[in-house]
Amino acid sequence: MQGALISCILILSFVSPSLCFKRSNFGVETEESTYNVMNYGANVDGKSDDSNAFLSAWKKACEAEGMQTLVIPKGKVFMLKNLVLKGPCKATKIHIQLLGKIVAPTKDQWGEDKTHLITISKVNSLTIDGGGYIEGNGNTWWETCKKCSRPRLLRFSSCKDLSVSSLHITNSPGAHISINNCEHAKFINMNINAPGNSPNTDGYDISNSKNIVFEDSTISVGDDCIAVNRGCSFIYATRIICGPGHGISIGSLGKTKDYETVEEIHVKNCTFKGTTNGARIKTWEGGSGYVRKITYENIILQDSRNPIIINQHYINKISNNGEKSLQISDVTFQGFEGTCADEKAITLNCNNNGCFNIKLDQINIVSSNPKKKAQASCSNVHGRVGQVIPKVPCMLK
């Protein structure tokens, strides 16, 4: 019986794939269903809160078995406030098709909780795609609320097997996407965009996560394009165009007394255009833990102000931990080509305890400012220098 059923599905899928989507017709237990937020009371005027419609559709999708799809249709604008999509779900896989546009409230319209526009928590095997938009209306915050805490647009917390692709995320009041406690996540073909002078609008902030991939994306923001924070390992950024922005940064780390670790971060074939930094590792004085096994490879630079920078004195905190900081070791910068904006090409600024096994090779950075000459500076850095322009006479054995 089962064999006959399978061959029936196989034959039908040859003839007409659409028939086989209705697998429930055959009495197979896994159903595939679609939940469109329009059928759950969305207002679509872009002004009144559609969170309840999204939440109802999500609950249906999450609580059904099999593969479920949540559709946010094209050509419509939805306003959300503080939407929390929570798992664990019964569904084995959930697909959110973001085809339309989601907008955040303006600053005055936000309710009590101003932390995140959308939180996705404890959901496994989730795919989000569709070419849609999330617009943060950050301009209503940046001017009047430079120092205060501002909402982030999208937060993934405790998610496994996540795939997010082909979305436009723009003008977040704070960081655009935060990833916390996640494993096996991919962010591909993403476009993140906010003005270069917008305050702390990181593209991605990641912490306590592993096996996270960022690929083929453009990130233009007012802070780090990607910030890798404590507890991260096996993070891969490949073919990312970053700028304006503050680069792809590790840290800042060591702000508190906690033991913090970051390892196996690999940045490859990325471009930094008009960024204040490029490949950056920053740690506070007084912290503890380590940063190790980091590679920045095949990087194209256009007018980056600090294309290669390690700073163990990121913020000079008054602490009784003295010179102690996270240990930095096994860092490779290889295959850098292009221009820095002034004289600073390579800045490796470690504390008295030193950074170890720092490798520089196949680097050619010149200044785009004809009045400046690109230079390298280092303090307390141990490692090796291969073919590098500008010269690095300050590397210790």
Ligand SMILES: *[C@@H]1O[C@H](CO)[C@@H](O)[C@H](O)[C@H]1NC(C)=O
């Ligand atoms: C990186 O770029 C080089 C040179 O363009 C190319 O040969 C290589 O396949 C690229 N690798 C990745 C992972 O994109």
